Amino acid sequence: MKKVLIHSFLLLFVVAFAACGGGESTEQAPAEEQAAGEQAAEDDGVRTINLIGTDDLKFAVEGEQEGLVTGGTTGQYVILEAIEAAPGEEIRINLRTESTMPPTAMSHNFVLVEMGTDVDEFARESLGARDNDYISPNFEDNIIVSTSMLGNGESDTVTFTVPDEPGEYDFICTFPGHFAGGMVGKLIVE
Ligand SMILES: [Cu+2]
Structure with a gap:
């Protein structure tokens, strides 16, 4: 008890x-x-990168930013050479075209492709793909992300996940002549 x-x-x-x-x-x-x-x-x-497509065939940004590799200037902007990113990171790309020319003469897109893609061949084949926004259907499987083709004053925003595999991925503009003219850059995943 x-x-x-x-x-x-x-x-x-x-x-x-x-x-x-x-x-x-x-x-x-x-x-x-x-x-x-x-x-x-x-x-x-989401990390946002505002890109400007210029008449001298460059991907440009308004100024230097952490995580971006920039080169010389183009007009009032800085030329973008590379984007540094971490595997799996979310990135938002906003591209807008600024041009004094009509869209048929000067338009831009941003097309990021898988590592190892033959971008010379991709650009060459895309010359003849006007009906497909100048993107060769043979390379559609290589594309990680792309904006639409944009004339003066137009913009497009896309978001993508950075690939897990470290290395360098190319992005280009597929409007005829622009890749050859230097409208190209790299996504560096590290
Ligand atoms: Cu372009």
Whole structure:
């Protein structure tokens, strides 16, 4: 009988302690939810690169940015040579064309292709693919992401996941003559 009483006492004590601990845990819950919310907001923040397609056949950006390799200038802009990225990173590309010429004479797109793609051949074959936005159907399987073909004042935004395999991936503009004219760059995955 005495033993049972002691057990009851112990049980009361444990219940009281648990209730106290429970109070603490409900206080912590909102903080955990908040942390999870912040994490989700971070995950939604996609790195955005604003590109300008110029009349001198360059992919340009408004200024130097971390994660971008830039070269000389083109008008008021800086020439983009490469994008540095981490495997699996989400990147949003916004390309807009600025030109004094009509779209039939000057349009641009951004086409990123798989590593090892013969971009010379891709560009050459795409010359004859006017009805397909100047993208050779033979190379459609090589494309990781592409914008539409854009004339002056037009823009297009695409989002893609950087490939897992480290290395250099080419991106080009497939409008006739532009690849040969230097409208090309690299996505460097490291
Ligand atoms: Cu172009």
